[in-house]
Amino acid sequence: xxxxxxxxxxxxxxxxxxxxxxxxxxxxxxxxxxxxxxxxxxxxxxxxxxxxxxxxxxxxxxxxxxxxxxxxxxxxxxxxxxxxxxxxxxxxxxxxxxxxxxxxxxxxxxxxxxxxxxxxxxxxxxxxxxxxxxxxxxxxxxxxxxxxxxxxxxxxxxxxxxxxxxxxxxxxxxxxxxxxxxxxxxxxxx
Amino acid sequence: xxxxxxxxxxxxxxxxxxxxxxxxxxxxxxxxxxxxxxxxxxxxxxxxxxxxxxxxxxxxxxxxxxxxxxxxxxxxxxxxxxxxxxxxxxxxxxxxxxxxxxxxxxxxxxxxxxxxxxxxxxxxxxxxxxxxxxxxxxxxxxxxxxxxxxxxxxxxxxxxxxxxxxxxxxxxxxxxxxxxxxxxxxxxxxxxxxxxxxxxxxxxxxxxxxxxxxxxxxxxxxxxxxxxxxxxxxxxxxxxxxxxxxxxxxxxxxxxxxxxxxxxxxxxxxxxxxxxxxxxxxx
Amino acid sequence: xxxxxxxxxxxxxxxxxxxxxxxxxxxxxxxxxxxxxxxxxxxxxxxxxxxxxxxxxxxxxxxxxxxxxxxxxxxxxxxxxxxxxxxxxxxxxxxxxxxxxxxxxxxxxxxxxxxxxxxxxxxxxxxxxxxxxxxxxxxxxxxxxxxxxxxxxxxxxxxxxxxxxxxxxxxxxxxxxxxxxxxxxxxxxxxxxxxxxxxxxxxxxxxxxxxxxxxxxxxxxxxxxxxxxxxxxxxxxxxxxxxxxxxxxxxxxxxxxxxxxxxxxxxxxxxxxxxxxxxxxxxxxxxxxxxxxxxxxxxxxxxxxxxxxxxxxxxxxxxxxxxxxxxxxxxxxxxxxxxxxxxxxxxxxxxxxxxxxxxxxxxxxxxxxxxxxxxxxxxxxxxxxxxxxxxxxxxxxxxxxxxxxxxxxxxxxxxxxxxxxxxxxxxxxx
Numbered sequence: 001x002x003x004x005x006x007x008x009x010x011x012x013x014x015x016x017x018x019x020x021x022x023x024x025x026x027x028x029x030x031x032x033x034x035x036x037x038x039x040x041x042x043x044x045x046x047x048x049x050x051x052x053x054x055x056x057x058x059x060x061x062x063x064x065x066x067x068x069x070x071x072x073x074x075x076x077x078x079x080x081x082x083x084x085x086x087x088x089x090x091x092x093x094x095x096x097x098x099x100x101x102x103x104x105x106x107x108x109x110x111x112x113x114x115x116x117x118x119x120x121x122x123x124x125x126x127x128x129x130x131x132x133x134x135x136x137x138x139x140x141x142x143x144x145x146x147x148x149x150x151x152x153x154x155x156x157x158x159x160x161x162x163x164x165x166x167x168x169x170x171x172x173x174x175x176x177x178x179x180x181x182x183x184x185x186x187x188x189x190x
Numbered sequence: 191x192x193x194x195x196x197x198x199x200x201x202x203x204x205x206x207x208x209x210x211x212x213x214x215x216x217x218x219x220x221x222x223x224x225x226x227x228x229x230x231x232x233x234x235x236x237x238x239x240x241x242x243x244x245x246x247x248x249x250x251x252x253x254x255x256x257x258x259x260x261x262x263x264x265x266x267x268x269x270x271x272x273x274x275x276x277x278x279x280x281x282x283x284x285x286x287x288x289x290x291x292x293x294x295x296x297x298x299x300x301x302x303x304x305x306x307x308x309x310x311x312x313x314x315x316x317x318x319x320x321x322x323x324x325x326x327x328x329x330x331x332x333x334x335x336x337x338x339x340x341x342x343x344x345x346x347x348x349x350x351x352x353x354x355x356x357x358x359x360x361x362x363x364x365x366x367x368x369x370x371x372x373x374x375x376x377x378x379x380x381x382x383x384x385x386x387x388x389x390x391x392x393x394x395x396x397x398x399x400x401x402x403x404x405x406x407x408x409x410x411x412x413x414x415x416x417x418x419x420x421x422x423x424x425x426x427x428x429x430x431x432x433x434x435x436x437x438x439x440x441x442x443x444x445x446x447x448x449x450x451x452x453x454x455x456x457x458x459x460x461x462x463x464x465x466x467x468x469x470x471x472x473x
Numbered sequence: 474x475x476x477x478x479x480x481x482x483x484x485x486x487x488x489x490x491x492x493x494x495x496x497x498x499x500x501x502x503x504x505x506x507x508x509x510x511x512x513x514x515x516x517x518x519x520x521x522x523x524x525x526x527x528x529x530x531x532x533x534x535x536x537x538x539x540x541x542x543x544x545x546x547x548x549x550x551x552x553x554x555x556x557x558x559x560x561x562x563x564x565x566x567x568x569x570x571x572x573x574x575x576x577x578x579x580x581x582x583x584x585x586x587x588x589x590x591x592x593x594x595x596x597x598x599x600x601x602x603x604x605x606x607x608x609x610x611x612x613x614x615x616x617x618x619x620x621x622x623x624x625x626x627x628x629x630x631x632x633x634x635x636x637x638x639x640x641x642x643x644x645x646x647x648x649x650x651x652x653x654x655x656x657x658x659x660x661x662x663x664x665x666x667x668x669x670x671x672x673x674x675x676x677x678x679x680x681x682x683x684x685x686x687x688x689x690x691x692x693x694x695x696x697x698x699x700x701x702x703x704x705x706x707x708x709x710x711x712x713x714x715x716x717x718x719x720x721x722x723x724x725x726x727x728x729x730x731x732x733x734x735x736x737x738x739x740x741x742x743x744x745x746x747x748x749x750x751x752x753x754x755x756x757x758x759x760x761x762x763x764x765x766x767x768x769x770x771x772x773x774x775x776x777x778x779x780x781x782x783x784x785x786x787x788x789x790x791x792x793x794x795x796x797x798x799x800x801x802x803x804x805x806x807x808x809x810x811x812x813x814x815x816x817x818x819x820x821x822x823x824x825x826x827x828x829x830x831x832x833x834x835x836x837x838x839x840x841x842x843x844x845x846x847x848x849x850x851x852x853x854x855x856x857x858x859x860x861x862x863x864x865x866x867x868x869x870x871x872x873x874x875x876x877x878x879x880x881x882x883x884x885x886x887x888x889x890x891x892x893x894x895x896x897x898x899x900x901x902x903x
Contacts, residue, residue, distance in 0.1 A: 030460035033453035044564035052561040198867040205863025209856035216852035349749035443737025454726030461719035
């Protein structure tokens with residue numbers, strides 16, 4: 001009896017060796033379960049690199065705009081990036097409105113970029129839309145570029161007084177982040 | 191062959207050497223143990239076995255209890271103890287809405303900078319701020335508390351064995367030392383500035399009983415604020431501060447284990463089926 | 474390097490043919506853990522632990538790399554960044570618990586792997602090199618685990634670092650300068666924390682390298698097996714895949730169930746509460762203990778309480794290191810021609826009724842406070858530990874009369890082997 005089993009099992013081993021062993025439902029299910037488990041493991045591994053709770057929580061900034069004089073700008077920080085808040089002079093508003101929107105690379109009017117009742121407050125990210133440098137023009141005495149707004153020294157992008165791209169490689173206007181006036185003098189960004 | 195023999199000979203000698211020294215130390219130790227009075231431990235009590243909503247594998251937070259616990263921390267503990275790893279924004283997890291959290295944060299003064307002069311100044315808190323420490327630094331904390339620095343409470347229930355029960359028991363465990371205890375261990379009498387507590391390993395600690403009368407805190411939800419209730423509520427709150435993810439952890443665990451059990455059973459059946467071909471048949 | 478009946482890799486399509494010519498990776502896998510690697514057909518579940526150890530090494534590297542993305546090795550903020558991981562990072566709490574408990578499970582499976590090797594004398598010729606590399610892996614693991622435990626910068630982290638580097642202070646003359654050099658200061662601080670972090674990140678990759686050598690060395694003679702009788706013929710083996718991939722897959726499932734039960738429901742049970750208190754150089758915890766996997770060796774360290782020619786502290790340090798280093802000599806200390814403990818009546822008794830109880834006593838004493846009766850118990854167990862490996866093993870292996878071995882693995886599994894020659898089974902087949 002034992003002898004025959006020995007022979008039989010040797011043959012079975014040999015048989016499995018010829019590569020036509022049928023993979024039946026069980027094997028596929030077991031391998032499939034392992035695969036599903038692998039996908040479950042990937043989820044937290046990917047998710048852990050997304051912004052953590054403290055980073056997300058800190059991503060709203062309040063700025064008091066009451067002390068900004070016309071023609072002046074302040075730099076605040078929003079999401080660890082510079083935020084320009086500028087109070088436009090009447091001349092700057094006029095200059096911006098004088099440019100026909102249709103002629104622009106990124107067609108936005110000053111009205112699209114400011115809030116009702118606060119047309120003189122221009123809130124933009126201080127991040128050039130080309131490759132992310134900080135444009136000049138917010139601080140006193142900085143070069144404002146050919147159009148009197150902002151100028152990015154990295155690759156020579158010129159923005160007008162409404163922060164719209166006029167000349168240079170940048171593809172779009174300086175981004176206006178989501179913000180609202182929570183009082184007459186305070187804006188909340190984000 | 192002679193070389194191998196010598197390896198083993200050296201090994202035997204080395205082994206006997208180590209064993210001899212260890213046993214020599216044992217004999218000396220046994221002699222000392224037999225002749226010297228062993229230093230006894232002070233008889234403190236293990237924490238009470240209290241029940242909390244977050245106990246067990248299916249436990250959940252009782253948010254009303256956590257809110258009551260926050261109030262106890264706020265009105266009693268916060269006078270001396272910081273909670274430095276907890277931000278006001280975390281309080282939303284206790285069931286408060288954004289506005290309530292903002293108002294709560296604004297009611298606390300946190301260290302900041304005077305925007306005009308740049309000098310250190312206090313300002314109202316924002317939701318992103320962390321609970322402020324009652325003392326500016328460790329030296330101030332020590333000076334104000336008879337040299338015993340009140341520990342930060344953020345992780346207290348994880349930093350003690352059976353922490354939740356320990357914190358609750360400790361708050362209820364203040365009492366005068368018993369006559370029998372003092373008769374047996376005269377050193378157990380509280381020294382100056384110390385307070386007797388049956389759950390504290392040294393039996394005497396620097397913190398005076400913080401919860402002394404029923405109704406010391408007025409709960410917003412009308413729960414009667416007995417000392418036991420306040421102790422349990424603040425212990426529950428500190429369990430949350432120590433591990434805000436505790437309930438999420440348990441809730442994540444169940445699907446993982448059920449999936450794994452299913453996968454393991456499949457793996458077993460698959461393995462049995464693969465091995466059936468070469469397993470000897472039972473006679 | 475394998476048995477003559479090992480199946481040869483056959484590329485099945487153009488791409489694998491191309492790959493086989495240029496970079497025969499599929500062939501390597503096929504021969505290493507695929508159908509091209511014949512393995513004894515009678516391996517028990519004790520042979521699962523090698524693959525499991527490999528799994529936990531990978532798990533530790535993956536979770537560790539993730540944690541390193543959020544951790545800062547600076548004494549000012551290390552504790553806070555650990556809490557940042559626990560509170561703010563997405564799934565950070567899970568990663569950290571998985572890493573902390575992963576270390577424990579890595580040691581559990583490696584201890585099972587080592588004691589399987591000790592019972593079945595897997596260290597004997599022709600597998601000495603596998604064993605030696607294994608001991609190297611174990612030493613690297615201990616160093617890695619110790620340095621990893623320092624990183625959260627809790628009280629046990631700090632005082633563990635201080636005590637363990639203090640061991641080097643026991644070395645005469647150069648001890649103290651060495652300790653100061655190791656720490657880069659007079660107490661653990663930024664310098665020590667940063668180098669520990671750097672090495673804790675580096676060493677797992679060194680371990681992975683030695684693991685590859687360990688597996689390479691294994692594939693030369695092939696696996697041992699519960700009878701200790703070498704493979705003689707094709708019917709003694711089955712291909713690794715699918716037989717042992719399926720069996721290892723099932724074993725992995727069982728261990729993962731236990732592991733995730735710990736991670737999700739008892740994540741701090743194997744840790745010490747004191748490590749949730751930030752490191753304080755001015756206050757020592759009442760009872761300093763290392764992580765549980767070091768307890769037996771910590772007990773040996775503390776068992777030497779009496780000066781005898783050398784100071785007690787130095788004896789403890791020498792004995793602790795010797796207790797592991799002596800494993801390097803096992804292949805030459807145990808000269809019994811029979812491998813498996815199943816056929817060695819005397820060896821078996823000393824293993825189950827001597828070594829295992831001694832290890833359990835050392836384990837308990839290492840985790841207990843340094844007071845009686847634990848110190849005295851650990852002294853007896855320490856004496857036995859050294860006697861077992863250095864005295865009993867060499868003597869038993871020469872005086873013991875082994876029980877008759879099966880002719881072959883096939884006979885052991887099936888009850889008979891038609892190729893067996895009468896009388897041959899009385900000679901130990903080594």
